[in-house]
Amino acid sequence: METTYDTQIEQIVQSIFATMLGMEVVRHPEGDVPCEESLISTIQIAGAQPVTVVFGVSANVARGGAAAMLQIGSDDVTKDDERDVVAELSNMIGGNLKSLLPGPLYLSLPTVVAGKELGVQVPGAELIEEVTMLCESGMFRVRLYEQPVRA
Amino acid sequence: MSKKVLVVDDSGTMRKIVIRALNASGFADTVEAADGAEALSVFQGSEIGLVLTDWNMPNKSGLDLTRDIRALGSKVPIFMITTEAEKGRVVEAIQAGITDYLTKPFTQEALQAKLEKYTQA
Numbered sequence: 001m002e003t004t005y006d007t008q009i010e011q012i013v014q015s016i017f018a019t020m021l022g023m024e025v026v027r028h029p030e031g032d033v034p035c036e037e038s039l040i041s042t043i044q045i046a047g048a049q050p051v052t053v054v055f056g057v058s059a060n061v062a063r064g065g066a067a068a069m070l071q072i073g074s075d076d077v078t079k080d081d082e083r084d085v086v087a088e089l090s091n092m093i094g095g096n097l098k099s100l101l102p103g104p105l106y107l108s109l110p111t112v113v114a115g116k117e118l119g120v121q122v123p124g125a126e127l128i129e130e131v132t133m134l135c136e137s138g139m140f141r142v143r144l145y146e147q148p149v150r151a
Numbered sequence: 152m153s154k155k156v157l158v159v160d161d162s163g164t165m166r167k168i169v170i171r172a173l174n175a176s177g178f179a180d181t182v183e184a185a186d187g188a189e190a191l192s193v194f195q196g197s198e199i200g201l202v203l204t205d206w207n208m209p210n211k212s213g214l215d216l217t218r219d220i221r222a223l224g225s226k227v228p229i230f231m232i233t234t235e236a237e238k239g240r241v242v243e244a245i246q247a248g249i250t251d252y253l254t255k256p257f258t259q260e261a262l263q264a265k266l267e268k269y270t271q272a
Contacts, residue, residue, distance in 0.1 A: 019256035020168075069164055071171075081164065088162045091207070092255050095234020103237060107207055109161070 005097065009131045009142050012096040016089060017135060021068040028132040028139060035132055035139045038062060039082060040120060041090035041112045045098050047105035050147040052122045053097060055090035057140040062086055064137025083112045093142060124148070154200030154269070155180045159190040159216065160232075161208040169203055169232065172259055176266040187211025191219050199227055201269050206233035206244070214247050221248035228269060232257070 010027060017023045037056035045051040057065070062082040067074040069085050087110040098105050125145035132141045156178050160166045163185075170181050182197060184190035188210040194202070202220065204213035211219075217229050228250040235244070236254045244252060253265055 016256045019258055066164070070167060084162050084164045088164055091162075092234050095236065095255065098234075099236045104239065107234065109207060109209060 005100070005129050005144055006131060008097070008100055009093075009129060009144070010133070012093055013131070013133060013142060016092045016096070017065075020089070020092070021065055021135075023065075023068055023135045023137075025133050025135045028134050032130045032132045032141075033139075035141045037118050037141065038116065039086045039112060039114045040118050041086045041110045042120070042122075043090050043094035043110045044108040045094060045101065045105050046108065047101075047103060049101065049149055050125075051097070051101065052125060052145040052147075053090060053094045054120050054122070054143040054145065055086065055093055055140070056118070056120070056143070057086055058138045060138040061135065061140045064135070065089065079114070083114060087112045097144075122147075154178065155182060155198060156201045156203060157182050157184065157190060157193055157197075157199045159184045159187065159202065159204035159208070159213065161185050161205065165205065165232075168259070169262070172262040172266060173203075175259070176263050177270050178266070187213060187216035187219075190216050194220060194225075194227075195223070202227055202229045204229065204231055206231060206235050206240075214244060217244070217247045217249050230265065230269075232262075 014025045017025045036058045038059040039062045040056040043053045063074050063077050066077045066081040066085040090110045122145040125147045128146045129144035158166050158169050166183050184193050186208040206213040230251040231249045232253045234255045
């Protein structure tokens with residue numbers, strides 16, 4: 001897999017987690033390993049080269065992230081808080097990635113799904129990046145899918 | 152601080168973060184809306200002294216909200232907090248009538264520093 005946006009994704013995620021959650025984030029030392037994803041947020045970047053950003057997190061990361069962002073105890077975090085925080089984080093990841101891509105581009109609203117053994121399919125699109133990262137609450141993953149440009 | 156602040160974001164989390172910063176900056180009187188359409192209705196029904204709005208929201212965007220508020224003849228300061236960071240988008244927002252701009256992610260300190268000028272206005 002080419003790594004065109006690999007470093008940019010890492011830097012964007014590190015900046016967002018440090019600024020909004022006060023959390024340090026590192027690349028998973030074992031690379032793109034399987035990651036339990038209980039919440040997945042997708043966001044589309046529409047334009048000449050459409051891109052879909054998929055942000056998948058474990059239940060622990062969703063809860064820990066929501067607690068950190070809302071500055072409340074993890075016992076006080078609701079399922080709605082988790083979904084909202086995951087959506088907002090994906091919105092920031094997508095928005096910051098958008099500014100690196102050739103425009104004009106438009107960002108969709110995030111869509112969040114929650115469940116067990118979730119899978120992601122973006123019909124007609126190719127997975128171009130997959131970055132697995134670690135924070136104090138656990139693992140999460142950012143994937144980038146690119147739609148082929150129609151002639 | 153008697154100025155009533157309208158906070159507009161479809162994310163409840165972001166509204167809480169923004170209101171926390173507003174409270175820390177001395178703005179105690181806040182009202183919330185989850186999209187631009189709800190915000191316009193709140194704006195028309197209250198005496199709002201400052202608007203803080205997201206850009207991308209369902210029903211009506213922050214950009215359209217800004218245009219609608221300016222179309223009403225209001226000169227209320229409108230502060231946009233958004234992930235839209237490209238120069239062209241910032242110019243578009245300024246042309247629509249926004250007063251100030253902050254891109255996400257942001258620190259609480261950065262937001263409070265931006266709010267300082269409105270505590271003195």
